[in-house]
Amino acid sequence: xxxxxxxxxxxxxxxxxxxxxxxxxxxxxxxxxxxxxxxxxxxxxxxxxxxxxxxxxxxxxxxxxxxxxxxxxxxxxxxxxxxxxxxxxxxxxxxxxxxxxxxxxxxxxxxxxxxxxxxxxxxxxxxxxxxxxxxxxxxxxxxxxxxxxxxxxxxxxxxxxxxxxxxxxxxxxxxxxxxxxxxxxxxxxxxxxxxxxxxxxxxxxxxxxxxxxxxxxxxxxxxxxxxxxxxxxxxxxxxxxxxxxxxxxxxxxxxxxxxxxxxxxxxxxxxxxxxxxxxxxxxxxxxxxxxxxxxxxxxxxxxxxxxxxxxxxxxxxxxxxxxxxx
Amino acid sequence: xxxxxxxxxxxxxxxxxxxxxxxxxxxxxxxxxxxxxxxxxxxxxxxxxxxxxxxxxxxxxxxxxxxxxxxxxxxxxxxxxxxxxxxxxxxxxxxxxxxxxxxxxxxxxxxxxxxxxxxxxxxxxxxxxxxxxxxxxxxxxxxxxxxxxxxxxxxxxxxxxxxxxxxxxxxxxxxxxxxxxxxxxxxxxxxxxxxxxxxxxxxxxxxxxxxxxxxxxxxxxxxxxxxxxxxxxxxxxxxxxxxxxxxxxxxxxxxxxxxxx
Numbered sequence: 001x002x003x004x005x006x007x008x009x010x011x012x013x014x015x016x017x018x019x020x021x022x023x024x025x026x027x028x029x030x031x032x033x034x035x036x037x038x039x040x041x042x043x044x045x046x047x048x049x050x051x052x053x054x055x056x057x058x059x060x061x062x063x064x065x066x067x068x069x070x071x072x073x074x075x076x077x078x079x080x081x082x083x084x085x086x087x088x089x090x091x092x093x094x095x096x097x098x099x100x101x102x103x104x105x106x107x108x109x110x111x112x113x114x115x116x117x118x119x120x121x122x123x124x125x126x127x128x129x130x131x132x133x134x135x136x137x138x139x140x141x142x143x144x145x146x147x148x149x150x151x152x153x154x155x156x157x158x159x160x161x162x163x164x165x166x167x168x169x170x171x172x173x174x175x176x177x178x179x180x181x182x183x184x185x186x187x188x189x190x191x192x193x194x195x196x197x198x199x200x201x202x203x204x205x206x207x208x209x210x211x212x213x214x215x216x217x218x219x220x221x222x223x224x225x226x227x228x229x230x231x232x233x234x235x236x237x238x239x240x241x242x243x244x245x246x247x248x249x250x251x252x253x254x255x256x257x258x259x260x261x262x263x264x265x266x267x268x269x270x271x272x273x274x275x276x277x278x279x280x281x282x283x284x285x286x287x288x289x290x291x292x293x294x295x296x297x298x299x300x301x302x303x304x305x306x307x308x309x310x311x312x313x314x315x316x317x318x319x320x321x322x323x324x325x326x
Numbered sequence: 327x328x329x330x331x332x333x334x335x336x337x338x339x340x341x342x343x344x345x346x347x348x349x350x351x352x353x354x355x356x357x358x359x360x361x362x363x364x365x366x367x368x369x370x371x372x373x374x375x376x377x378x379x380x381x382x383x384x385x386x387x388x389x390x391x392x393x394x395x396x397x398x399x400x401x402x403x404x405x406x407x408x409x410x411x412x413x414x415x416x417x418x419x420x421x422x423x424x425x426x427x428x429x430x431x432x433x434x435x436x437x438x439x440x441x442x443x444x445x446x447x448x449x450x451x452x453x454x455x456x457x458x459x460x461x462x463x464x465x466x467x468x469x470x471x472x473x474x475x476x477x478x479x480x481x482x483x484x485x486x487x488x489x490x491x492x493x494x495x496x497x498x499x500x501x502x503x504x505x506x507x508x509x510x511x512x513x514x515x516x517x518x519x520x521x522x523x524x525x526x527x528x529x530x531x532x533x534x535x536x537x538x539x540x541x542x543x544x545x546x547x548x549x550x551x552x553x554x555x556x557x558x559x560x561x562x563x564x565x566x567x568x569x570x571x572x573x574x575x576x577x578x579x580x581x582x583x584x585x586x587x
Contacts, residue, residue, distance in 0.1 A: 206423075209384060209426075211439070213420040213492075214440035214491065214492070215415045215416040215440055216412075217445070224428075224443055225443075228430035229430055
């Protein structure tokens, strides 16, 4: 067959939805997606609108200062100790929960027989379904007395470390960031566990077998092959947990003594802060103006979560140069 | 490079294997002399890969796995009480069907990974890396980018890297489980060349589905077969020449001539 010498005429190809059904499918899904965006924008807009007067009148001290006096004139609303407390408790919760969750996930995926693994998975998922108010009450009634004992021991033997110092041991060790951190840890362990379990079970078994075949022990295989390969996913799970920890409200409200006196790092000192719990604590009796201040607190909490997530993302990407090759 | 010819011999005596209640192998007896390549051939599901895994105690990692019989490495039973599985795996290296370099490590670190994993001291790291990569015939391709991630290599290069990684442990025996089944013909040929070079210094056991490959690389061949609902076993074991050109058992004859499989 002879080859034609004419210049090829490029045809128009349809890249859009093909059938009527596809068109409607496309319209429905995009409407739903847009609705979600609109919802977020509306919430943000509302928060900004409500918060703006307070943010304007309080300035940068809204996040840095540590006085909350809605009765003075002019009103002084400063959130510093609560913001710092939220971070402190979230970080402590993550530090407690992450090793627990990773161990749990390792046990479920690599050690337990199938039947027991599914029992353990169900139990942990049940923990995730626990309403936080229930957890808060349990924390108040059952856990606090126990953990206060731990805190006392920490203070007694490790009291030379600022983390475990208290101003007055006679105050007891209840209602401290230490206890709130534990409660938050209990809440986020299921999240981190289920993400980590998923990541572990998706690891290529031949990688693990390869490591064992090279003379690796379970521990060295875990350290050098499983964790490095799974780390980005695990950090993703930790981030999810961090989001929940920063925003946790009711459970912390029950177990923490909220105080505007800033507690930088004395974990077992019986007072601390948490933005969301502060909003809950104040909202009922707040004047309309103070309510605006609490809205501003909500906005700041939202931004704080975004910043934390962003930083963590940067860290993950920097720690995983090999992923660029994929 | 000063490599002493090993005289080690691996031998399997009366190996039977179970997964849970199901027996998959019965009374396998094979000898793998030093400096010889042994091919294990047979249809899928006949237990040859399972058998291979009993030779470096990878088999026991599967939950519910059971074993009878003994595997002797230089006269020592590797399943004896007090014998450490890790030390066995260091002496008996393994290359898997699918290339499995560690994705988080560089080419160089992949070579050193066995030493790190088994907690050994690394002396002359650079020399070891070069020697191992040279023995796996991949040095020239990667010598300028040892710091690159291992997964940036092509599939065939990755497999040769995995071979080099095993060689860094200086094994006495190298087990290969269909090492070329995921590779293109060019990469396959290069790995086969590597196999014949390596056989001068160690015993090699290779599972393969490829009859031509078995004929090209091996000195002796064992034909595995499992009849329906019975455990697998060795039908015939002999020199590769004999198995392919003058098999005694008619089933071997049928298989090597492509009548089933």
